[in-house]
Amino acid sequence: MSSLGPGPRSPEPPAFGRGVLHPGLAAGVLGLERHGPAPGLARSVDYYWLVHWDRRGLPPYEQKVLSHPNVHLVFEEPGARVHGVDRSLFVRRLEGAGHALGVRFRPGGFRAFTGRPVAELADRSLPAADFFGPEADRLNERVRRAGPDAAALTAAVDAFLLARLPAPDPAVERQAGTAAAVVRRIADGPDLHRVDRLAAEFGLTVRQLQRLFAEYVGAPPKWVLRRARLHEAAERADRGATVDWAALAADLGYADQAHFTRDFTAAVGMPPARYAGGGPPGPA
Structure with missing residues (x-):
């Protein structure tokens, strides 16, 4: 080991958390909020994230992320999707004005919802309806039409996931x-x-x-x-x-x-x- 010692860390992580590249630039482009799930979802869901941006009259911006080993359920334009662990560099192009609501599952937390090895989802993005039925698309429309009201959006997703939470195994x-x-x-x-x-x-x-x-x-x-x-x-x-x-x-x-x-x-x-x-x- 070097004289730096084992893993010196910032006393307080950056507001965006690890993985969001160039967080100083990102802070001037997008807003990010994190919210905890309902208690009944704690064994499966890490947190909800809500991203909003307004690039009207400005050039598009590409935000790059070194993803974590988590599966995400994302509600955004054009449709709700489940994203497996992305082992490449994730790039999201932001233009116009908009918002997206995501569910970050705990490592291991999505296995109960899919019933098959989570490795099969790696580097893939699939329609959420494949896992949660057509109601996922209807909820996506509600999220898209709503403003970035975190309380209302997370309450809706809480209810959606609680109704589909598999029985404990x-x-x-x-x-x-x-x-x-x-x-x-x-x-x-x-x-x-x-x-x-x-x-x-x-x-x-x-x-x-x-x-x-x-x-x-x-x-x-x-x-x-x-x-x-x-x-x-x-x-x-x-x-x-x-x-x-x-x-x-x-x-x-x-x-x-x-x-x-x-x-x-x-x-x-x-x-x-x-x-x-x-x-x-x-x-x-």
Whole structure:
């Protein structure tokens, strides 16, 4: 480990949270609110997010996000969709004025709704009606017609999901809980770099951990570990201070700076030093 110590973190995360790239630019373009679900949904849903923007008379803006290992149900134009774990760089083009309401499921939380391995949804966007029936499209129309009134919108989605919440299955809930705990351990400890160490912490073999993630998370544990490291790197770059990239690479467990630079560039689309310097402008 480098002299930076294991995973130094900002005392308060950026308002947008990890994964939203160039949050300083994003703050001037869009508003983001997070709201908790109804208590009965807590075992499945992490939170609701409401994004709103107004680009009327302004150029379109492309917001880029390094996604987390979560499934999302999103209500927006042109229709409600379920988005599996996006292992690439997610890009959302914002133009005109609008809003979108999303449900971020906990890692493992969507498994009960789909009844099949969540890995089958990876890098895919599917109509919400495939999982929730035609009422998903009717609710989408309500969300689209309404203004960005968080209380009204989240209450409507609470009722929608509670009515479709599968009956508790102890085996599924136990496995989903383990998956969520492992993902939380990864997010809380960017000093953890190896799948075998992660598996051992939870009393699992590497193969058991891989099967657990395929069934309940939707991305392999190696990918989740790498994505957590890149979230850490992007967050440090966004602080505005000079970054010792070689020290950061060592701190995040990379064999050398070149390996770290290749990983960051492949995920974000530019080298870390260029990203820290502001990168390309946001307008499309």
